[in-house]
Amino acid sequence: MRVSxxxxxxxxxxxxxxxxxxxxxxxxxxxxQAQSGAxxxxxxxxxxxxxxxxxPSISAKVxxxxxxxxxxxxxxxxxxxxxxxxxxGFAAGASRPIIRGMDATRVxxxxxxxxxxxxxxxxxxxxxxxxxxxxxxxxVVRGAAALRYGSQAIGGVVNAINxxxxxxxxxxxxxxxxxxxxDSVSDTGQGSVLADGRSGNLAVHVxxxxxxxxxxxxPLGTQQNSFFHGYGQAVGASYFFNDxxxxxxxxxxxxxxxxxxxxxxxxxxxxxxVMTKNAIGFASGPFKSLxxxxxxxxxxxxxxxxxxxxxxxxKNTEYDGRAELLLQPIGPIQNTAVGxxxxxxxxxxxxxxxxxxFPTVTQSEAGYIFSNTPLTANLRLQVAGRxxxxxxxxxxxxxxxxxxxxxxxxxxxxALYDLAHTVKLGLTFSSTGRAPAITELFxxxxxxxxxxxxxxxPNLKIERAxxxxxxxxxxxxxxxxxxxxYSSWFNNYIYGDLxxxxxxxxxxxxxxxxxxxxxxxxxxxxxxxxxxEGQASIDLVNGTSGSxxxxxxxxxxxxxxxxxxxxxxxxxxxxxxxxxWTGKMLDAGFLFLHNGRxxxxxxxxxxxxxxxxxxxxxxxxxxxKRPGIAFSVIGQNLTNDVQRNAAALNKAEVIAPxxxxxxxxxxxF
Numbered sequence: 148m149r150v151s152x153x154x155x156x157x158x159x160x161x162x163x164x165x166x167x168x169x170x171x172x173x174x175x176x177x178x179x180q181a182q183s184g185a186x187x188x189x190x191x192x193x194x195x196x197x198x199x200x201x202x203p204s205i206s207a208k209v210x211x212x213x214x215x216x217x218x219x220x221x222x223x224x225x226x227x228x229x230x231x232x233x234x235x236g237f238a239a240g241a242s243r244p245i246i247r248g249m250d251a252t253r254v255x256x257x258x259x260x261x262x263x264x265x266x267x268x269x270x271x272x273x274x275x276x277x278x279x280x281x282x283x284x285x286x287v288v289r290g291a292a293a294l295r296y297g298s299q300a301i302g303g304v305v306n307a308i309n310x311x312x313x314x315x316x317x318x319x320x321x322x323x324x325x326x327x328x329x330d331s332v333s334d335t336g337q338g339s340v341l342a343d344g345r346s347g348n349l350a351v352h353v354x355x356x357x358x359x360x361x362x363x364x365x366p367l368g369t370q371q372n373s374f375f376h377g378y379g380q381a382v383g384a385s386y387f388f389n390d391x392x393x394x395x396x397x398x399x400x401x402x403x404x405x406x407x408x409x410x411x412x413x414x415x416x417x418x419x420x421v422m423t424k425n426a427i428g429f430a431s432g433p434f435k436s437l438x439x440x441x442x443x444x445x446x447x448x449x450x451x452x453x454x455x456x457x458x459x460x461x462k463n464t465e466y467d468g469r470a471e472l473l474l475q476p477i478g479p480i481q482n483t484a485v486g487x488x489x490x491x492x493x494x495x496x497x498x499x500x501x502x503x504x505f506p507t508v509t510q511s512e513a514g515y516i517f518s519n520t521p522l523t524a525n526l527r528l529q530v531a532g533r534x535x536x537x538x539x540x541x542x543x544x545x546x547x548x549x550x551x552x553x554x555x556x557x558x559x560x561x562a563l564y565d566l567a568h569t570v571k572l573g574l575t576f577s578s579t580g581r582a583p584a585i586t587e588l589f590x591x592x593x594x595x596x597x598x599x600x601x602x603x604x605p606n607l608k609i610e611r612a613x614x615x616x617x618x619x620x621x622x623x624x625x626x627x628x629x630x631x632x633y634s635s636w637f638n639n640y641i642y643g644d645l646x647x648x649x650x651x652x653x654x655x656x657x658x659x660x661x662x663x664x665x666x667x668x669x670x671x672x673x674x675x676x677x678x679x680e681g682q683a684s685i686d687l688v689n690g691t692s693g694s695x696x697x698x699x700x701x702x703x704x705x706x707x708x709x710x711x712x713x714x715x716x717x718x719x720x721x722x723x724x725x726x727x728w729t730g731k732m733l734d735a736g737f738l739f740l741h742n743g744r745x746x747x748x749x750x751x752x753x754x755x756x757x758x759x760x761x762x763x764x765x766x767x768x769x770x771x772k773r774p775g776i777a778f779s780v781i782g783q784n785l786t787n788d789v790q791r792n793a794a795a796l797n798k799a800e801v802i803a804p805x806x807x808x809x810x811x812x813x814x815x816f
Contacts, residue, residue: 186198186199187199189202189206189207189208189286190260190286190306191206191257191260191286191288191292191304191306191308192206192286192288192292193482193517193529194295194438194471194484194517195482195484195519197519200571200620200622201527201563202290202292202519202529202561202563202573203291203527203529203561203562203563203573203574203575203616203618204288204289204290204291204292204561204573204575204618204631205289205573205618205620205629205630205631206286206287206288206289206290206292207226207229207230207232208284208285208286208287209225209226209229209284209285210283210284211282211284211324212766212813213225214279214280214282214284214285215280215328215811215813216764216779216781216811217279218328218330218335218337218781218783218807218811219239219242219279220278220279220358220360220375220377220403221234221239221240221241221242221243221274221275221279222244222256222275222277222285222305223235223236223242223244224242224279225279225282225285226244226285226305228700228740229287230680230681230682230700230701230702231246231247231631231678231680231702231704232244232245232246232287233245233718233794234792234794235250235271235794235795236792236794236795236798236801237271237272237407237409237596237597237795237796237797237801238274238405238407238801239333239360239363239373239374239375239405239406239408240274240375240377240403240404240405240406240414240416241267241271241272241273241274241275241405241407241414242274243256243267243271243275244256244287245302245718245794246287246289246302246303246305247289247303247633247635247676247678247680247704248302248676248704248714248717249301249302249303249676250302250794251267251268251271251584252268252299252581252584252587253299253300253301253581254299254300254302254303254304254305255293255296255297255299255300255303255304255305256275256305256307257304257306257307258277258306258307258309258420258422258442259308259309259310259311259312259422259424260296260306260440260469261422261440261441261442261469262442262444262467262490263275263276263277264276264418264420264442264444264446264465264467264492265418265444265446266446266448266461266463266494268584269461269494269585269586270586270594270596270597271596271597271795271796272407272410272414272594272596272597273414273448273461274403274405274414274416276401276403276416276446277307277401278356278358278377278401279307280326280337280339280356280358281309281339281341281354281356281379281381282307282308282309283308283309283310284308285305285306285307285308286304286305286306286308287303287304287305288303288304288306289303289304289616290529290559290575290577291517291530291559291560291561291575291577292304292517292529292531294517294531294532294533294557294558294559294577294579295471295486295515295517295531295533297488297533297535298533298535298555298557298579298580298581298582300579301579301581301612301614301635309354309381310343310352311352311354311381311383311397311399311422312352312383312384312385312395312396312397312422312423312424313343313350313351313352313383313384313385313393313395314385314393314395314424314426315350316345316348316350316387317343319344319345320344320345320346321342321343321344321816322342322343322344322815322816323340323341323342323343323815323816324340324341324775324813324814324815324816325338325339325340325813325814325816326338326339326340326812326813326814327811327812328809328810328811328812329809329810330807330808330809330810331806331807331808331809332363332364332783332804332805332806332807332808333361333362333363333364333373333374333375333804333807334360334361335358335359335360335361335809336357336358336359337356337357337358337360338356338357339354339355339356339357340353340354340356341353341354342354348386348387348388349384349385349386349387350385350386350387350395351382351383351384352381352382352383352384353381353382353383354380355378355380355381356377356379356380357377357378358375358376358377358378359375359376360374360375360376361374362406363804363805364805365802365803365804365805366787366789366802366805366806367789367802370408370801370804371406372406372407372408372410372411372413373406373408373801374404374405374406375403375404375405375406376403376404377401377403377404377405378402379399379400379401379402380399380400381397381398381399381400382397383395383396383398384396384397385424390428391426391427391436392426392427393425393426394423394425395423395425396421396422397421397422397423398419398420398421399418399419399420399422400417400418400419400420401416401417401418401419401420402416402417403415403416404416407596408797408800408801409597409598409797409800409801410596410598411452411453412450412451412452412453412595412596413450413451413453414448414449414450414596415448415449415451416446416447416448417446417447417448418444418447419445420442420443420444420445421442421443421444422440422441422442423439423440423441423442424438424440425438425439425440426439432475433474433475434472434473434475435473435474436472436473437470437472437473438469438470438471438472438473439468439469439470440468440469441466441467441468441469442466442467442468443464443465443466444463444464444465445464446462446463446464446465447460447461447462447463448460448461450498450500450595450596458498458499458500458595459496459497459498459499459500459501459503459595460496460497460498461494461496462493462495462496462497463492463493463494464492464493465490465491465492465493466489466490466491466492467488467490468488468489468490469486469487469488470486470487470488471484471486472485479520479522480518480520481519481520481521482518482519482520483516483517483518483520484516484517484518485514485515485516485517486514486515486516486517487512487513487515488511488512488513488514488515489511489512489513490509490510490511491508491509491511492507492508492509492510493506493507494507494508494509494585495507499595499652500592500593500594500595502591502592502593503590503591503592503593503594503601504541504585504586504589504590504591504592505541505542505589505591506541507539507541507585507589508538508539508540508541509537509538509539509585510537510538511535511536511537511538511582512535512536513533513534513535513536514533514534515531515532515533515534516530516531516532516533517530517531518530518531524565525564525565526562526563526564526565527562527563527564527565528560528561529559529560529561529562529563529575530559530560531557531559531560532558532559533556533557533558534554534555534556534557535553535554535555535556535557535580535582536552536553537552537553537554537555537582538550538551538552539551539552539553539583539585539588541585541588541589541605542589542591543588543589543591543603543604544591544592544602544603549588549589549605551583551588551605553582553583553609555580555582555609555611556580557577557578557579557580558578559576559577559578559579560575560576560577561573561574561575561576562574562575569621569622569623570619570620570621571618571619572617572619573616573617573619573620574615574616574617575615575616575618576613576614576615576616577612577613577614577616578612578613578614579611579612579614580609580611581609581610581611581612582609583607583609583610583641584641586603587603587604587607587641587669588603588605588607588669589603589605590602590603590669591603592652592654593650593651593652593654593663593664594664595664597796597797598663598664598665598797599643599664599665599666599667599796600649600650600654600656600665600667601643601667601668601669602666602667602669603669604668604669604670607639607641607669607671608639608671609639610637610638610639610640610641610671611638611639612635612636612637613635613636613637613638614633614634614635614636615633615635616632616633616634617631617632617633618630618631624686625685625689626683626685626686627683627684627685628681628682628683628684629681629682629683630679630680630681630682631680631681632678632679633676633677633678634675634676635675635677636673637673637674637675637676638673639672639673640671640672640673640674640714641669641670641671642669642670642671642674642708642715643667643668643669643715644667644668644669644670644715644750645665645666645667645749645750645751645752646666646667646668646751647666647750647751648662648665648666649661649664649665649666650662650664650666651663651664652664665751672708672709672710673709674706674707674708674709674714675706675707675709676705676714677704677705677706678702678704678705679701679703680701680703681700681701681702682698682699682700682701683698683699683700684696684697684698684699685697685698692730692731693728693729693730693731693733694728694729694730695726695727695728696726696727696728696729697724697725697726698724698725698726699722699724699725700722700723700724700740701720701721701722701723702720702721702722704717704718704720705717705747712749713747713748713750715749715752716752716793716794716796717747717748717749717793717794718745718792718793718794719742719744719745719757719793720742720743721740721741721742721743722740722741723738723739723741723760724739725737725738725739731768731771732767732769732771733765733766733767733768734764734765734766735763735764735766736763736764737761737762737763738762738763739759739760739761740759740760740761741757741758741759741760742757742758742759742760742790743757744756744757745793748793753799755792755798756789756791758788758789758790758791759786759788760783760784760786760788760790761782761784761785762781762782762783762784763781763782763785764779764780764781765779765780766778766779767779775813775814775815775816776813776815777812777813778810778811778812779809779810779811779812779813780808780809780810780811781808781809781810781811782807782809783804783806783807783809784803784805784806784807785806787805787806789802790802790803791803
């Protein structure tokens, strides 16, 4: 908290200077257009308020209605229809996003641009303490922009945006929404309230949510121990000195209890987080604005037996602080951001599984530069660079206390070329270094959630990914298409290597397949990830009464190690399409996706059968004068197929939910 206090003191010290400043004139194509609604802004993609189609790499965004329609307890559930994005699918409360075959320490999870501060990267049975019911939108960002958030974002960044610390004054004195829903597959009842208000120059946000789901049904019967119960609340406020200068803080709390369906235990999770977001605008001089954001989170979860006995308690306290300075144009370079980030993480475990990972401390400091500027009327260039210093302390299986220092360097350059405003071509090259994670270095025992006996390697080297991505966007009015082709070559790729042996909790391992825990070692070698992803749509009808749109999507990723074997737990290809009608009083649509058979599996794994997934929705807005009132019926897995997740360690024991009918109500005010 000492660093947080220093950042806060620095902000307050600068406020007198900024309070008297007038807002700077907006640059063409930046904040003024964003405020007018002329562009769909992906705020995680750049700090310059560029449109979603103005970056070389393709970003994605799901809005509030899409989040509610998905219905899941994890943010990964809300992203399932985005090309290139999958989920670990370990449990209803523990499903982490996978981007282009990469997860855990290669996908950075953020909440309003700051760390989620949890232990979901330490085990697939550990959830993310962000409920989708609290989010206004969720963004997925890849490419050069990901370097603003850390080298842990080789795969990409997932940012849940909830406006808990308001960054602009609301247009109305009071606005918000009340949502409620029920589903048939797990007798889920859920509800949420989100509200924003203003009084003079003070903006206030409050939200609360509740979700209660029993064990869900599958085509083969009830999935035992698959329940999820969760609730949380937040309150935040910001004071605005002018349009560009504000100080704000929020306090959030999250509680959840969920079962591990491949085990008998359940997890009881709690997190309290304090966030602050501050901005200072400058009327003149070399700087446009300074943003200073920070969070401090206290996280803990118990892994509990059915009789209430606590096996293990995992604890994580984490600080994340960022300061980002936007510069005025420097010659031909219009948009430049320079930033620093400081993180400190203290992890510990107490109880039966504490031998899996002894206490660790991770401290990192980073500096970065990010620039996005037009070179000509049709050509835009994006450049990013980042340098980090990471210090890690822990005790590996040797029982010798070890500390390691890493200095990963990363850089990226991308170009976007506009062909007659209907076709945009992008090309991005990046070279990203990542320091090994604490589990990869220091894991040293059995972990009952995923049923593995893991051994880290304290001598692991920095992992480096050299990536090339080409993108194309087509927008000719009624027809739209966006697609990517990418290839990533890894040096010293770190992966969990199953040996085929099994172990007991004491670490006695045999070649028998009937042991309780699968033996896994963290190793390094070269790897190659490559793939394709895209989506297209065409408006068959687009008039005053509504629009009828047909769409299709597909993605494919292939990942191999240099020894010729397959990278473990990679999602299979998928393809499909659907149709949506959007009208003044009725919205409706369906989406059919075929998930292919995964025959290219890792060592000592098994193939995963193909399955089909059909979803549909219908929303009625019965009151013309009150369009914020809506009632929805949503169907999921309507084919009632048996669905197993190729990326899940527990796929042999766990099946995804069967046919589900959800009823939903929303009242926006």
